[in-house]
Amino acid sequence: MRIAAAIVFLLATLPALGQSMSPMRGVVTAFADVFAVRVYPSNPYDHRIRVEVRVYDQKFQPVPARVTPPSFMLGAEASRPVLVVVPFEGAASRKVRICTESVPFPDQQTQIRAQICGKFLARRM
């Protein structure tokens, strides 16, 4: 309830087919000790893939954010919203990367993990 009340602005860009994640840029203004971003990972493949959404700081260190859902199966050419709630941790502003990650073809000798990261700046009023 507290977090729900603290969410001031949600980046509610509509998802677009063929993108791995949208939006990839954003500025958020919040009046509480957390801010929220809604991103839309999408699956450009013609088969289901497992998608994970992670949050990193500018040095790519993990940020203790609340991601809902953090991991899920995404159908072919489908997209779904993911809510990310990030604490300011006492700072007046915070830059984070929200990344969508997937290994679409696992169990092979050299796997490639595709990672699409959006950069977001949040300011606390």
Add this chain to the structure above:
Amino acid sequence: MRAGFLLATTATIIIAGAYANAATQNVLFNATVSPTCTLTILANGTLAPSADLQSLSSKLAGGSAGSVTLATTGGVDLSVDPVATVTVPGADASVTTWTPTYSVAGGHTVAETAGSTTLGAPGLSTVSVHLVGTKGGSDRFAAGNYQATVTVRCE
């Protein structure tokens, strides 16, 4: 009669003048295209051992690069991460140095690099991902299955 004709003529001129004063307005259309990036993995890579068993490489005969399609509106950075996830056979206890690199062809051209590249222009390109594992000194790769994961990042 003459006055009536004059009045009718004047009225016609006034009406014609009214039409001549019809205004035109411009309707503006604005759009903002945000940076977007799609990575579609076409094929994972294959590693082949060198004759002296001190190298496992996608560049050697029998190996192959991974292939990724990249579509972007521009204004994004492309990079690969150091390899963090590797599975090796139990007999391999020595250290391996893994070096991922990539090159880009098509809408963008990037020579093979391990660093970050800014793609300023929009386009559709193919990213070739290479991986080389090397051992130093007298260390050798052991018999068994190796598996490594390379992270390709677009941000």
